[in-house]
């Protein structure tokens with residue numbers, strides 16, 4: 001992107017040469033604007049950065065205005081019930097394509113994760129720095145690149161044609177990195193003005209550098225708290241150990257019973273409603289050929305440790321389409337403080353990932369019943385279900401999906417991978433709920449090396465140019481499918 005030429009792999013669709021040319025010509029400016037945003041430490045979780053979040057919203061609003069949007073606004077909800085600050089959303093719209101053209105809602109977020117261990121960054125987190133074709137900086141990929149992809153595409157259309165071929169609404173959130181706590185009621189409050197035929201969420205990961213991805217499935221998640229009690233109070237392990245059971249042994253036996261020797265969840269009924277894969281889908285996932293050595297290296301698994309899960313399922317199926325139950329914390333004495341005592345009570349937290357298809361109430365109910373009925377030594381077992389949300393899945397097809405496939409294929413020179421994501425992305429479901437039925441396209445600007453949320457976060461600059469082109473082409477592909485989108 002130091003030169004402003006078209007990426008070598010890109011094949012501009014017929015008739016869009018002027019749009020591609022305008023976008024390419026403006027890439028240096030797009031990059032400069034991205035760097036400006038990266039310099040603003042908009043850490044939404046930090047009370048010390050409230051002002052920075054506001055500045056990043058204000059600068060984002062100016063950029064949306066540069067992109068030709070009308071009525072760009074900072075929208076602020078009143079402080080939450082607990083008095084905590086609500087970071088501003090930025091919205092804008094351009095409805096110049098007329099009533100017969102489809103309306104597209106574009107989403108990204110302008111807040112970022114903290115940098116926790118700034119000392120481990122190769123360059124300063126908030127000083128954007130290029131190395132080896134990548135732009136390093138907190139937010140360079142997640143998700144300030146998503147904002148600039150929207151801006152670059154809309155500006156290119158504005159400069160080449162005076163406006164986009166579709167009506168456009170934009171929402172840039174300021175609270176994604178703290179779990180989008182207010183998105184539900186923000187969308188509810190503005191549902192009419194934000195209504196659209198297609199929603200484009202630019203905050204995901206591509207499959208590989210140079211190989212785009214369209215995400216159609218996200219796992220859900222749940223926190224489950226388990227308390228095991230065997231005694232009214234701790235007692236001496238020498239005086240009583242033998243006939244008297246302790247809570248930690250009971251807890252570890254209870255947790256050990258959640259999986260078989262292969263690490264497959266064995267809770268009766270838990271996985272009953274996991275969405276089955278068709279042969280087509282299973283083949284398609286297997287064709288993504290995530291190999292074991294790559295996964296081991298990326299996850300830093302020790303050589304002698306075997307991978308877990310059903311060996312008849314591919315690694316991506318296990319990562320995206322199957323549920324997991326993992327203990328992630330336990331309240332017990334620290335080793336340094338441990339005395340010769342039989343523990344009376346132990347508490348553990350389980351992190352559950354729910355697969356597409358699973359009804360959280362049903363699956364978590366099955367887990368709770370299993371834990372309560374499997375109490376080792378007849379211990380008292382108490383289960384509390386915490387925060388949870390269902391998985392999200394959509395059909396990888398239909399006119400909006402096809403439009404995105406065409407746009408990505410042109411921009412990257414290869415068709416996108418239809419991907420899942422093992423994590424849960426809280427902002428997707430509120431959009432699905434608020435605009436019931438409108439297709440959501442989850443588009444990537446990151447790649448697996450971007451290390452979003454981690455140290456040395458970075459953006460692959462040539463793929464970023466392709467992501468901007470993708471979006472410019474997508475608007476035309478959606479306009480061309482106006483009739484199908486309306487009846488879909």
Ligand SMILES: [Zn+2]
Nearest residue numbers: 142143176203
């Ligand atoms: Zn993000």
